[in-house]
Amino acid sequence: MAEKKKAGAFDIRIVIASLVGIYGVVLTILGIVEKQAEIDKAAGVNINLWGGLGMLVFTALFVLWARLRPIAVPVDARPADARPTDE
Helix, strand or coil: CCEEEECHHHCHHHHHHHHHHHHHHHHHHHHHCCCHHHHHHCCCCCHHHHHHHHHHHHHHHHHHHHHHCCCEEEECCCCHHHCCCCC
């Protein structure tokens, strides 16, 4: 049986969580410092704050998912010239 290695930082879930998390932090900060006139334009809902918090929850769930169920990548210890080819 081949050895397996965790994908780690190269797991696509971590990349997606990082991008959404950065945007979520920006939106949350914008929502916190939002003026009442801007909130009134959105029918009284601080959409930046709620959107940012939703993105942060999404980020936390993705990171939790990646930590609890890591992707296992098989490691082939043979040199490249000794591997079978698909000819």
